[in-house]
Structures are given as structure tokens and as C-alpha cells.
Amino acid sequence: GENVEQHPSTLSVQEGDSAVIKCTYSDSASNYFPWYKQELGKRPQLIIDIRSNVGEKKDQRIAVTLNKTAKHFSLHITETQPEDSAVYFCAARHSGNTPLVFGKGTRLSVIA
């Protein structure tokens, strides 16, 4: 089955700097890669996702890149703000409406 590895487990950046979180997956048939943000004590919420037919997607300060050959994808947050502090999870799956396989999460701290 699918296995998703996520790095780093913790990340601290200064406000205004960029943050990058990387994930690798094992199943070459996976074609959907979402990123979820979970603030302390709250539910995970989708922030951006990408499908295997594109290599990059942007939404304001966040972007996701996908390298299918290497089977890795990354989340990029630019101009970080304190409210970006949260745990970020990557995930992967290979067919519609099947369970997502999640990475173990990255705790991002943005220091003002």
C-alpha cells in the first residue's frame, strides 16, 4: 500500500521568511496530493491540493510542487506570518474517494 514520509517534523522560521515542507510517496499510481493545516485543538482543513497532471499550483502565499518521477511533493509558504503556525499534513491517494494516506505532520512555528 501507499506510504507517505514527511520532513521535517518541526520547523521554525522568522516571520517573513519562507517555509518548505517535503513529502515522498511510494505508490506510483497515486494521483491526488492534498495538504491540510491543523491549528491547535482544531480540525484539519484543506489548504491546497494538486493532481498528478500538473507540476505546480499556487494560491497567494502558498504553493505546491509535484515531481512524479521522484515521487515527491512539497509545500512552499512565502512571507510567513504568525497565523501560519500550525501542524501541516501532506497526504496521497490513487483513486477518487479512497482513504487518504497521511504523513506524520510538520509543526511549523513562525516567530515574530
Next chain:
Amino acid sequence: GAGVSQSPSNKVTEKGKDVELRCDPISGHTALYWYRQSLGQGLEFLIYFQGNSAPDKSGLPSDRFSAERTGGSVSTLTIQRTQQEDSAVYLCASSPLGLATDEQFFGPGTRLTVL
């Protein structure tokens, strides 16, 4: 509209007791998922319901865990003879079937503490 809801929000029980956790998905969503999140850990898949198909139970950690989905809507996760290692936040998610979005919408979770 209303999002995914779960009840109770917190449950404290004694080792060996049975517990039932409830999930109300978003109306019209035909796919429903249960995940478990231990303290500081990622989301562990437990079980998945899609429409009238047989559920995917491949993530259930033991036969003490079971789940039902009645009428294609509300789901109940039951844990029998609870153990301390069952302590975690149990998250439910739902998603529509056959539409453009793949997004899974999560509920607020039930925090289970087994003493």
C-alpha cells in the same frame, strides 16, 4: 451549510468499557471516513464507507473496533473493551462522490480518554 459534526466532543471512560462515537456527515456526501489521531501524531485511517458498497475496514486496529453507517448518513464507531492505548482523537470526514472536488471535510473530532 452545516459541516461535519461529531459527538461527544470529549469522552472519558474506564478501561474495559465500551464506547460509541457518532459522526454526522455533510448532507449529500456519500463517502465517510474515520481516522484516529494520537497525541502529536498523524492521522491513522480506520474505516471508509462509500455509498452502498461494503466498507473498507482495512485500517481497523483490532476486532474490538467496528463501525456502522445507517441509511447512508450517520455513522457510529464502536470500541469494545477499551484499552488505554485507544486514547486518541477520533476524526470523521466526509466527501461528495462524483463531483469535481476530492476534498475530505473533517469534523471536530471526539477526544477519547481511557483511564
